[in-house]
Amino acid sequence: MKEAMRDDPLTLRGALTILGAFDKIRFAKLDRDLGDVLTGQSARPLIAFLSWFFPENDTSSLVLGMAESAVVCLPTVSGRDRPGVVTAIHTSLLMAAFVAGVQQTLKAKDLPEGLPLTAKDREVASTTNMSAKFDLGKLYDRQAPERLAADIGSSVNSRVGTFFDAIAEVIESYASGTSFHDRINWRILNAVTLRQEALRAYHNYYNARRHEIPEFRLWSAEPTKNQVAVDGMATLADALRPMTRAAQGDGRKFVHLANADELDSPIVQQGSIDELKHLQFPLVREVYVTPGFRVAVNGPGVRAADEDWWDTLPARQDLGHFLASLFCGTAVLSVPIIVLGHPGAGKSLFTKVVAARLPPETYTVVRVPLRSVDADAHVHTQIQQALDVQTHKRVQWSDLVEESVDTVRVVLLDGLDELLQANPSGRSAYMLDVAEFQRREASLGRPVIVMVTSRTVVVDRARLPANALLVRLSEFTPWKSTVGWSGGTRRTRWESRRTPCGG
DSSP: OTTGGGSOTTBHHHHHHHHHTTOHHHHHHHHHHTTSTTTTOOSOHHHHHHGGGOTTTOHHHHHHHHHHHHHHHGGGSOTTTHHHHHHHHHHHHHHHHHHHHHHHHHHHTTSOSSOOOOHHHHHHHHOGGGGGGOOTHHHHSSBOOOOOTTOSSSOHHHHHHHHHHHHHHHHHHHHTTSHHHHHSOHHHIIIIIIHHHHHHHHHHHHHHHTTTOHHHHHHHOOOOTGGGSTTTTHHHHHHHTTSOOOOOOHHHHHHHHHHHHGGGSBSSOTTSSGGGTTBOOOBHHHHOOOOOEEEEEOSTTOOTTOHHHHTTSOOBOOHHHHHHHHHTSSGGGTSOEEEEEOTTSSHHHHHHHHHHHSOTTTEEEEEEEGGGSOTTSOHHHHHHHHHHHHHTTOOOHHHHHHHTTTSEEEEEEEOHHHHHHHSTTTOTTHHHHHHHHHHHHHHTTOOEEEEEEEEGGGGGGSOOOTTOEEEEEOOOOHHHHHHHHHHHHHHSOOOBOOOOTTO
16 A cells, blocks of 8 residues: 555556555456456556446446445544545546536437447557557646645636546547547537536535545645634644644654644743733634735746735635645645745744644644744754754654654755845745655655745745745734734733832
């Protein structure tokens, strides 16, 4: 199972290979029906494309059966492997839905529900000389869309429908030369009916699994009023806690204790402001106000350092729910999350709350204040330097990596702007180094989520990875700040500590 997790669960080949570990019998039959394409032995590429629709193969039932086997075993899947398995289930449902859409479309046209290829068609499909024409990667290695809570930039139907359209074009192009292609205007079916039928089947399959897969519920649910309230970051822990358990070793315990301690620290450190040194401030957990935010994906047209551009995007208030949906998926394992905000917007405190709120049973979190580490060092060295300070040199990063093998590791790099200022000319590619760090860790079977904070106006000094997720924290509104802080003061006694007269 651990080796299977190195397959890409967003591709059909990777997803079916991952699910095959839970149901070897169905996997073997499906592979035979598809011309041995999943095990890399196929000499019949056209069969690998078209046999999804042969009436005698019943590929949808095999795929749905493999998904069912994985769902049954899901409670036993550990934290590190779980996002890949859940994503593989989702990808398999997409392909099963596409096949069901084709069958329903053919039925609506009073045609057989499978592709009735003639003997000549099958001979063409098996011709060795035709093999060079077919690129199996167009179907089996194409990445499917990952489901996210309140999809960013486009709706679920738009992203999934576009994927179905692309698969239909691939099948249509390779059906040319067969009698099936001559009998049916595939492009008309694709444009008018097929997408609708496949989307209907997809939503039916997805909704049928919502009660069994917590991630499916999280990805499709609208946040409740409680989840966007003042203590909205508590949603991060509440939403992720049901998704597996893992025992903690000594290193993980030390790191978790250090993270949790931040919630029990005063919102303002005692004595840090001379004028207020006689006041006792409430704790972070009692008064932290979850900020609103806006979100984008880095790419052409994105102006990450432009506040006016950010103001054109929709404002959201469900930050805890949104992060939970990201942290139980696979999209953030390959590119960093970049959190932006004004000075004083609460970026550093936000990372402390995230580190403390993520369930330690499933996530191993290391927070790295970039102002306190060597600006020229490699990412893994900076992580070790932060651990040295955080745990008084009790924990080594290399040991923590092996100890947390059954959890999802999260690294929070706080203060990109300070790192850039410390080395203005030499670290403009730092974010690309972070993405390379993620890629290398994933290739070693140790995937890691990385979140980086920065001042908004400074971020354009860094080269950002394509498709990196950008989250801009909003400034606190007077109403929200007043409600949040007054709630905290009702729970906390602000005591005067003035010394006796003459003291």
